[in-house]
Amino acid sequence: MRLKYFFSETVQNLRRNLLMTIAAVSTVAISLLLLGGVQVLGIMVNRMTTDWEAKVEVNVFLLQDATENETQALQTEVSKMTEVEDVTYVSSREAFLEFSADYPELATGLTDSDLPASLRIKLADANEAEEVADRIEGAPGVDEVRFGGDIIKRLLQVNALLRTVTLAMSVILMIAAAGLIANTIRLAIYARRDEIGIMKLVGATNWFIRIPFMLEGLFAALVGAAVAVVVVLGGNWLLLSRLPEAFPFLAPVLDFSSGELLTVAGLLVGVGGLVGLAGSSLALRRFLEV
Amino acid sequence: MIKLIDVVKDYKGDIRALDNVSLEVTKGEFVFIVGPSGSGKSTFLKLVTKxxxxxSGDVFxxxxxxxxxxxxxxxxLRRxxxxVFQDFKLLPNKTVFENVAFxxxxxxxxRSVVQRQVPQILELVGLGEKLDRFPDELSGGEQQRVxxxxxxxxxxxxxxxxEPTGNLDPATSVGIMRLLDRINKTGTTVVMATHDHAIVDSMRRRVLQLEHGKVVRDQSRGIYGVGT
Known part of the structure; x- marks a missing residue:
């Protein structure tokens, strides 16, 4: 019986206060849409920076007269470092073949032995490049260590900044969305404070008063979140997923997995629902004190 | 049923609404609280509903x-x-039946209790025919009955x-008083704050007179009083 009361009360109130319901739903939808947009942007930034960082490697050029033993020892030692993901030995000949494939006109006149052999090190975290390079520097058989130096450092700074900015934006937007939704609910409740006053006077418990309002808030928030999710996913499907056809280089940045999209959708619904519930119960608190 | 012991009530800004009031209302009594505006009548009622x-002091x-x-x-407690209020406090978007059912x-x-009791009580107050009306389709007296x-x-x-009759004309007020009297006869204790001389004088029930937050008169079968 109680469930029936709560349900019919909720439906009735949503219908009778249609304008307020529409206002709440669209507020939630717009706030969450912004949040969703930033989330998608965040995924893009993350993709881009991860992609860049994966390309960061440390090149250890070996001396021409480095012995087999020295090379072996170095490779073993480097591969033991925790920061290092993978080490490949590139012989002089392999280096020459690669070089002449990349720059055929420059390779004329060079022989196999003109290019030094090297170790190519892939890192677990691009931020460790300088440290790893420093440690290898001066080891027996090593001629020179290169890791891209300043450019890498600059890139890493930019990446960190981009990540911080998108994170900050989503936090700010989340707070703004929460505030907007809570405020809309408060207006809806304010319009019905007489009703709440009477409920209190005839002896309704606070939870009895609260539940229909919270269900209304939850309902409005979830519908709004659903609208936002549809727009985000639709936008991705119509626009973003088609861009790589025209601009293939965007593919690694824009080709979202369904897991990533589900995460965004889940976040929007979760934030929407939570804020709807919390917003309505917070907004009610003032009116329940009598 | 209601007992106040040395009750003092101050509002913000050093306004003393009740000043050391002790009184007792027993079960089944009908009591009028009289006195000018600001004498503490409403404050007394608000203490009863908490x-x-x-x-300071105790309210039982x-x-x-x-x-x-x-x-x-x-x-x-409130159940x-x-x-009952001067301005009825009905929900305008609910019918007579829904307001009472609420x-x-x-x-x-x-639900079964609601379906049974609401028509009964509306019959009792004389509105058995108007269950589906909205408050703004009723007269003031009818709204107060609801x-x-x-x-x-x-x-x-x-x-x-x-002040249940504060917004009603004398003839309508008499109807409301008859209703309250009937309710009192079922054993319900009734406490009514009022300005209405005619009603108090005609009912001849216990009268508590408040002035500046103090009980200045407590009289069984009283009248509204002289000089006020």
């Missing part, structure tokens, strides 16, 4: 000390105290009425 807490309602009543018990639904009464029905549908031990 809308306000006394600054139905044997319970309201000062030590935890917040979550307050709704259960034993029906309230009083039962929000305290979790099952409000009395809502306060009484739950069979409270106490009915408090704050």
């Amino acid at each position: 809308e306000e807490d006394p600054t 309602v139905a044997g319970k000390n309201l000062g030590s009543l935890p917040r979550w018990r307050v709704p259960y 034993n105290v029906g309230c 009083g039962l639904e929000v305290i979790g009464r099952p 409000s009395v029905a809502r306060a009484f549908v739950n069979r409270p031990l106490i009915l408090v009425a704050d």
Whole structure:
């Protein structure tokens, strides 16, 4: 019986206060849409920076007269470092073949032995490049260590900044969305404070008063979140997923997995629902004190 | 049924609404609280419903000390105290039936009880034919009857009425008083704050007169009083 009361009360109130319901739903939808947009942007930034960082490697050029033993020892030692993901030995000949494939006109006149052999090190975290390079520097058989130096450092700074900015934006937007939704609910409740006053006077418990309002808030928030999710996913499907056809280089940045999209959708619904519930119960608190 | 012991109530800004009031209302009594505006009548009623807490002193309602009543018990206190107001406080978007039913639904009464009791009580207050009207389709007297029905549908031990006839003409007021009298005869204690001389004088019930927050007269079978 109680469930029936709560349900019919909720439906009735949503219908009778249609304008307020529409206002709440669209507020939630717009706030969450912004949040969703930033989330998608965040995924893009993350993709881009991860992609860049994966390309960061440390090149250890070996001396021409480095012995087999020295090379072996170095490779073993480097591969033991925790920061290092993978080490490949590139012989002089392999280096020459690669070089002449990349720059055929420059390779004329060079022989196999003109290019030094090297170790190519892939890192677990691009931020460790300088440290790893420093440690290898001066080891027996090593001629020179290169890791891209300043450019890498600059890139890493930019990446960190981009990540911080998108994170900050989503936090700010989340707070703004929460505030907007809570405020809309408060207006809806304010319009019905007489009703709440009477409920209190005839002896309704606070939870009895609260539940229909919270269900209304939850309902409005979830519908709004659903609208936002549809727009985000639709936008991705119509626009973003088609861009790589025209601009293939965007593919690694824009080709979202369904897991990533589900995460965004889940976040929007979760934030929407939570804020709807919390917003309505917070907004009610003032009116329940009598 | 209601007992006040040395009750003082101050509002913000050093306004003393009740000044050392001690009194007792026994079960089944009908009591008028009279006195000019600002004498503390409404404050007294609000202490009974625990809308306000006394600054000092104790308030007992139905044997319970309201000062030590935890917040979550307050709704259960109010189910034993029906309230009627000068401005009716009906919900304009609900019908007569729904307004009265609301009083039962929000305290979790099952549907079958609501369906049975609401028409009964509306018959009692003389509105058996107007269940589906909205408040703005009723006269002031009829609206007040709905409000009395809502306060009484739950069979409270106490009915408090704050100027229930304040917005009504004398003839209509008499009808409301008859209704309150009938409710009182069922054993419900009725406490009514009023300005209305004619009503108090014709009913000849106990009169408590307040002035500047003090009880200046407590008279059984009293009249509104001289000089006021």
